[in-house]
Structures are given as structure tokens and as C-alpha cells.
Amino acid sequence: MTTRRSFISKGSTIAGVLSLSSTAIIALAPARAWALDLDSLTPLQGHTLLMLSRHIYPHDTLDSAVYALVVKDLDTLASDPKVATLLMEGIKLLNELAGGQWLDTSPERQLQIVESIAGGAFFEKVRSTAVISLYNNELAFAHFGYGGSSFERGGYLNRGFDDLTWLPSPPDEASPKRSNR
Amino acid sequence: MKKYYNNDSSVVVIIGSGAGGGTLANELCQKGIGVVVLEAGKRQSTSTFINDEWASFEQLTWRDRRTSSGSWQIATDFPNLPTWVCKTVGGSTTHWSGCSLRMREHEFNALSVYGEIDGASLLNWPLSLGELEDFYDRAEDKLGVTRTHGIPGLPGNNNFKVFYNGAKRVGYRDCHTGHLAINSKPRDGRPACQQIGFCSQGCKTGAKWSTLITEIPAAEATGRLDLRPECHVSRIEHDKSGKVTGVVYFDSDGNEQRQLARIVCVAGNAIETPRLLLMSESSQFPDGLANTSGEVGRNYQRHTTGTVYATFDDPVHMYRGATVAGIISAESDHRPERGFAAGYQLETVSVGLPSIASFLEPGGWGRKVTAPIDDYANMAALWIIGEDLPQSENRITLNRSEEDQWGMPVPNVHYDDHANDVAMRNHGFRQGSAIYDAIGARRIIQSPPFPSSHNMGTCRMSEEPWFGVVNKWGQAHDIPNLFVSDGSQFTTSAAVNPTLTIVALAIRQADWIALQMGRRDI
Numbered sequence: 001m002t003t004r005r006s007f008i009s010k011g012s013t014i015a016g017v018l019s020l021s022s023t024a025i026i027a028l029a030p031a032r033a034w035a036l037d038l039d040s041l042t043p044l045q046g047h048t049l050l051m052l053s054r055h056i057y058p059h060d061t062l063d064s065a066v067y068a069l070v071v072k073d074l075d076t077l078a079s080d081p082k083v084a085t086l087l088m089e090g091i092k093l094l095n096e097l098a099g100g101q102w103l104d105t106s107p108e109r110q111l112q113i114v115e116s117i118a119g120g121a122f123f124e125k126v127r128s129t130a131v132i133s134l135y136n137n138e139l140a141f142a143h144f145g146y147g148g149s150s151f152e153r154g155g156y157l158n159r160g161f162d163d164l165t166w167l168p169s170p171p172d173e174a175s176p177k178r179s180n181r
Numbered sequence: 182m183k184k185y186y187n188n189d190s191s192v193v194v195i196i197g198s199g200a201g202g203g204t205l206a207n208e209l210c211q212k213g214i215g216v217v218v219l220e221a222g223k224r225q226s227t228s229t230f231i232n233d234e235w236a237s238f239e240q241l242t243w244r245d246r247r248t249s250s251g252s253w254q255i256a257t258d259f260p261n262l263p264t265w266v267c268k269t270v271g272g273s274t275t276h277w278s279g280c281s282l283r284m285r286e287h288e289f290n291a292l293s294v295y296g297e298i299d300g301a302s303l304l305n306w307p308l309s310l311g312e313l314e315d316f317y318d319r320a321e322d323k324l325g326v327t328r329t330h331g332i333p334g335l336p337g338n339n340n341f342k343v344f345y346n347g348a349k350r351v352g353y354r355d356c357h358t359g360h361l362a363i364n365s366k367p368r369d370g371r372p373a374c375q376q377i378g379f380c381s382q383g384c385k386t387g388a389k390w391s392t393l394i395t396e397i398p399a400a401e402a403t404g405r406l407d408l409r410p411e412c413h414v415s416r417i418e419h420d421k422s423g424k425v426t427g428v429v430y431f432d433s434d435g436n437e438q439r440q441l442a443r444i445v446c447v448a449g450n451a452i453e454t455p456r457l458l459l460m461s462e463s464s465q466f467p468d469g470l471a472n473t474s475g476e477v478g479r480n481y482q483r484h485t486t487g488t489v490y491a492t493f494d495d496p497v498h499m500y501r502g503a504t505v506a507g508i509i510s511a512e513s514d515h516r517p518e519r520g521f522a523a524g525y526q527l528e529t530v531s532v533g534l535p536s537i538a539s540f541l542e543p544g545g546w547g548r549k550v551t552a553p554i555d556d557y558a559n560m561a562a563l564w565i566i567g568e569d570l571p572q573s574e575n576r577i578t579l580n581r582s583e584e585d586q587w588g589m590p591v592p593n594v595h596y597d598d599h600a601n602d603v604a605m606r607n608h609g610f611r612q613g614s615a616i617y618d619a620i621g622a623r624r625i626i627q628s629p630p631f632p633s634s635h636n637m638g639t640c641r642m643s644e645e646p647w648f649g650v651v652n653k654w655g656q657a658h659d660i661p662n663l664f665v666s667d668g669s670q671f672t673t674s675a676a677v678n679p680t681l682t683i684v685a686l687a688i689r690q691a692d693w694i695a696l697q698m699g700r701r702d703i
Contacts (some may be wrong), residue, residue, distance in 0.1 A: 055547075056546045056547070057538065057546065057550065057551050058547065058548055058551050059551050059554070059555060061555075118546070127544075127546055131538045131539050132235060132535070132539070134538070135534050135535050135536075135537070135538055135554075136233075136234070136235055136534075136535035140534060141534060144534050144554065144555075144557040144558065145496070145498070145557060145558030146500060146533060146534035146535075146557060146558075147378070147498070147500055147501065148232070148233075149231075149232035149233060150232060150377045150378055150379070150501075151232050151375075151377050151379070151385040151386070152232075154375060154377075155374075155375030155376045155377030155378065155386070155502075156338075156375075156376040156377065156378060156501035156502050157374070157375045157376045157502075159501075160339075160498065160501060161336075161338045161339065161376040161378075161501040161502035162336060162337060162338055162339060162342065162502070163339065163498075164339040164342045164343070164495075164496070164497060164498075166493075166494075166495040167342050167343065167346040167620065168346065169342065170337055170341070170342060170345040170346075170356075173357065174337065174345055174356060174357040174358065175334070175336055175337030175341060175342075175345065175357070175358050175507075176333045176334045176335070176336055176358070176365070177336060178336045178365075
């Protein structure tokens with residue numbers, strides 16, 4: 001979690017700089033700096049939810065810019081006052097359990113506190129949002145090696161659907177050669 | 182486009198346009214019979230299908246509210262989404278993988294072959310494999326199933342290569358790229374598969390057979406089909422003689438309409454079909470239509486399933502190409518020495534990155550979920566699909582404490598795993614894991630079932646009317662002009678993906694309906 005302190009706060013924005021090791025993502029991004037404007041959440045709340053998302057679905061080398069997409073969706077959901085209250089009460093609880101700013105405690109202590117709230121409504125809101133937001137975006141596709149939409153590129157018939165070479169190829173009767181049209 | 186008047190009582194009304202309803206509609210239209218299809222969902226096309234798992238899920242899935250109960254893990258993992266079926270023209274044929282297998286002889290005779298099993302409500306089908314073989318043949322020709330009718334198999338993708346090599350190492354002799362209703366070369370106006378990897382998101386090339394691509398347009402070309410999308414049927418009506426007279430539905434503007442009918446065929450998938458019969462209760466039929474046996478909604482089956490994921494040192498990219506790209510059928514025999522009755526298939530499956538965290542361990546979090554995802558590019562997967570046993574109390578009921586958007590009671594789906602199902606799933610997990618272990622898997626994950634895409638048995642066929650809802654033609658025991666035309670009529674679930682059998686039964690049912698109409702029996 002080397003990038004957890006790499007973001008800065010300015011107004012209702014959270015921002016960061018792509019880690020140099022995030023090569024797949026840098027290739028997609030227009031610039032190394034990223035910023036997310038928040039409508040409902042404060043920057044501190046945004047940072048807290050970002051770190052909470054990281055504890056729920058930890059990928060050590062996944063850039064915070066991708067976790068910020070979870071915060072973006074939570075911020076949108078927080079336009080509903082009921083969701084906003086749920087998130088703010090949840091963050092308050094994290095801080096109470098930490099006896100101060102949960103964000104300022106050690107990663108180990110943070111995780112212990114997350115474990116103690118797992119399954120609750122706040123945790124579930126963040127988890128059920130993150131489980132989609134974190135993985136359903138082009139940055140995550142690039143990071144994890146998923147192709148995304150393929151139709152417009154002609155599928156994989158000529159782009160590696162059978163390019164695996166570390167095992168022997170099955171015989172024709174099991175896996176016929178592609179038909180000539 | 183043909184339009185029939187709502188008071189035209191000469192038409193056959195079919196509720197649902199999926200494998201059963203869509204096929205039946207085309208077959209009847211080809212015979213000169215006028216058909217009104219009422220489909221709850223919207224009409225999509227290859228151009229509107231989306232190569233995005235979640236967006237496509239929202240576009241195609243039946244997401245009306247449902248509740249669930251019972252010991253199955255689905256009630257915990259996906260309590261309001263017990264099934265993964267479709268609400269769109271073409272129904273779940275837009276979502277299916279194309280895997281087209283015939284049921285086997287022993288599966289038609291489940292009670293005789295497996296014997297009485299505690300807690301199970303097993304029954305033999307009222308028809309034999311022999312009686313269905315010609316219809317299977319016609320269905321395979323219609324669907325263009327690979328490795329039938331001289332159609333070559335599809336070339337195997339990377340996920341298949343892993344599966345195949347593991348299968349050989351553990352001693353499975355027969356493993357190949359399967360019998361798929363996906364064109365390996367252009368056929369019947371459909372192109373060859375481009376291996377785009379989004380079979381379950383509608384198939385944007387149209388290489389995969391669906392009623393949307395094939396049956397509905399063919400029926401429309403006859404000038405006899407009146408297809409009405411976004412029309413949700415809420416009730417089937419009957420007269421004093423007990424024959425059905427038509428249906429009440431909400432049209433796309435939310436207005437209530439009544440369509441008269443000579444015959445009504447229900448093909449709304451195995452949750453909505455019994456729900457509709459139950460909701461059609463009347464003073465004459467207080468327990469719902471066609472339910473003097475009390476069997477409507479009972480014996481719900483959903484296949485014994487589970488997924489095995491494995492990660493390796495080297496890339497697989499399982500998402501490239503056909504979703505179900507290979508099969509091992511050696512475990513589909515009935516071999517009780519394994520500790521359970523009936524059998525199962527092993528099929529490759531791929532899950533895209535967007536949804537994998539939702540399915541590896543539903544509701545799970547932390548490193549046990551994310552560590553395998555870090556190796557997503559090096560991951561292979563297979564799916565277990567086995568015959569689950571019918572149980573009388575596994576059933577669809579009306580949950581009168583919750584209403585859907587039309588003010589109708591939502592269906593509750595109750596399912597308790599039978600000990601036989603659990604033993605079979607564990608066996609499948611062991612075998613599936615052995616396949617990947619044999620070729621050096623770094624990590625193996627055994628994941629619980631997806632929401633059910635195979636739903637069967639809730640209006641089952643029976644020889645004797647007191648054991649089931651419909652006869653061997655799918656015709657209600659109680660009401661001669663009421664038919665069930667989807668997987669609800671399955672007597673038992675069999676270890677095969679249900680679509681091919683649903684299509685074969687629909688072709689056969691169309692012949693029967695035409696014959697009966699010609700004789701003026703109905």
C-alpha cells in the first residue's frame with residue numbers, strides 16, 4: 001500500500017499521481033496526475049472510503065486511481081440522503097473504533113477495525129459498490145489483463161483465442177482446426 | 182407486421198418467446214396457425230447487445246423482484262436474484278451458452294433406474310428417448326449444433342486447452358469442444374463464430390442460435406405472428422366448462438388488456454410459468470389453474486452446479502472465445518458407487534473480470550478473494566452441471582407479503598439441497614480440481630452456484646394426472662387447451678443443459694397442437 005499517502009486534498013477533490021509501476025494504466029491515461037471531484041463527500045471522507053475499499057478488495061499493485069472510481073460511485077450514490085447518512089455514520093464509526101482518525105492508524109489496525117464492522121450495512125454498501133466499480137473499468141481491465149469489449153475488434157479469432165503454448169495443442173478430433181469459409 | 186384483434190379467439194397465445202415459446206411460435210406459424218406471442222421484455226438485436234457484463238446483465242436479465250428461502254446457498258448469496266434468466270425477446274436463449282446435449286435413456290427413467298430415494302419425488306418421464314430422438318434430430322438441425330448433421334466442432338480456445346490437457350492427465354478419454362449451437366462455419370443465415378467471448382451477453386455476431394435471431398424472424402416472415410414485446414401477462418382466464426379463453430396482460434404503456442385465445446401456451450421459464458398458473462386462481466380453481474394435482478410450482482430443479490477456478494504460472498486469458506468451449510461427459514453416467522445417484526457434466530466456463538469478484542466467493546472480501554484475481558490473466562475455469570433430484574417442497578409459491586410493479590404477489594423460490602446434490606457437487610469439485618491440479622495449478626478455488634439459469638420441473642409431465650401437471654405433450658391434465666411449453670414441464674432435470682430438450686419438446690408439441698386443432702379436439 002505504498003501509494004496510500006500519495007494523494008492530496010484540495011477543495012472537494014481528491015487527487016493523486018499514478019504510481020510509476022502502474023505501467024498498464026499509464027499507457028491508457030492522458031497524464032500521470034488524476035483528480036476526482038466530489039459532490040457529496042468531503043475529501044477526508046473520500047480518502048477514508050478509498051482506503052476502506054483497498055482493505056475490502058486489496059490489490060497491492062493496483063493504483064489508487066482505480067480505487068478512486070469506487071469513491072466516485074459512492075459519491076454519486078450519496079446524493080441520496082439515506083446513503084449519505086449511512087456513509088457518514090459508517091465513517092464516524094470507523095474513527096470511533098480507531099479512537100481518532102482511522103486513516104491515521106497503521107494498516108494492520110485499520111484492517112482489524114474493518115473486520116469488526118464486516119457484514120454491517122455500511123460495510124456492505126461499500127463492498128457491494130466496490131465489487132462492481134473496482135473491476136468494471138478500462139483501468140482495471142488493463143491492470144489485470146482482461147480484454148473488455150471485443151466485438152468491434154473482430155473478437156479473438158485472429159487475436160489469440162488459442163494462443164496458449166505452454167501446454168500441447170489438443171488433436172483435431174477434440175479441437176478441430178477453424179473451418180475455411 | 183401481423184396484428185390480431187384482442188377479441189380474435191382463433192389465435193394461439195404463447196406467453197414468452199424463449200427456447201420454448203419462440204420455437205413453438207415459429208413451428209405453429211409454419212403450419213399456417215395464427216399466433217400471438219406476449220413477451221414481458223423488450224426487443225434487442227445484435228446491434229444493441231453490449232460487450233459489457235454488467236450493462237448486458239441490466240439489459241437482458243429478468244430483474245423483477247423475487248424472494249428465496251431454503252438451505253441452498255443462493256438464498257444467502259443472491260436472496261432477491263435466485264435465477265439468472267432473461268426478460269427480452271428471445272428469452273434466455275439470448276443468455277445461454279449454446280451447449281446442446283441430448284438427455285440419455287437412464288435420465289428419462291429416473292425413478293426406475295435410481296430407485297426410490299428418501300426425500301426425492303422422482304418420477305419417470307412419460308416419454309422415452311426413442312420417442313424424442315426424431316425431434317432431437319430436428320432440433321439439432323434447427324440450432325445447427327456442432328458435431329451433428331456434418332457440422333464441424335468449434336476450434337478450442339485457451340480455456341479448452343487447459344481443460345483438455347488436465348482431463349487427459351486424470352484419465353478422461355473423451356473431452357472435446359462440445360455440441361454447441363454456435364456456428365463453426367456460416368449456416369442458416371448465421372455467420373461463423375468470431376470467438377468474441379460474450380456468448381451470454383446476446384452474441385453480437387449472431388453466430389449463436391437464439392429464438393431472437395432465428396425463430397422469431399422466421400415466424401414473422403410467415404405473416405402469422407403477432408409479437409408483442411413489453412407485455413406482461415398477469416392472468417389466464419377460463420370459462421365455466423373449464424377451458425381457457427384468453428389472457429389478461431399489461432401492455433407496454435401499463436394498460437390492462439385482454440387477448441382472447443383458442444389455446445394458451447405458457448413458456449415463461451420455470452418460475453413465472455407456475456406463478457402465472459397460481460395467480461390465475463378462480464372460484465372454480467381455487468388452487469390455481471391446472472393444479473388439481475397440487476403439483477404446480479413443486480419439484481423445482483435448478484441443477485447441481487459449482488465452479489472450479491484455477492490459476493497457473495502462465496497466461497490463459499479464459500475470456501477469449503466461446504464461454505462454454507469444451508465438455509467432459511464421462512461423469513454423466515449413473516454410477517451409485519460414487520455415493521450418489523445420477524451424474525453430471527464438466528464444461529469449461531469463463532467469467533469476465535467485471536463479475537469475477539461477485540462469483541468467486543459471493544459476498545466475500547479480503548485477500549482470499551483478491552489473490553486469485555491478481556492472477557486473472559492466468560486463470561482457467563470449469564462448471565459442474567449435474568442432475569439434481571426433484572423434491573416436493575422445493576417449490577415456487579406466491580409471496581403475498583410482497584408485490585411486483587404490477588401489484589401482483591412476487592414468487593418465492595424455495596430450495597433445499599438434497600444430500601444427493603451435495604454429494605454430487607463435492608464429487609464434481611474433486612474431479613474438477615484434479616483436472617487442474619494435474620497440470621500444475623498454483624491455486625484452485627471451488628465456488629458456489631451462480632443464480633440459476635437452468636430452471637425446471639415446476640409443472641412436470643407425468644403419465645398419471647395426480648403426479649404432475651401436464652401430459653407427455655405438455656398439455657395440462659386438467660385443461661385440454663392449456664399447454665406448458667418450457668422447462669417447467671421437465672419430469673426430472675437430467676445432466677444436460679435444458680435448451681435442446683425444450684426446443685425438441687416444442688417442435689413435438691407444435692405437431693400435436695396442429696393435429697388436435699385439425700381434428701377440432703381443441
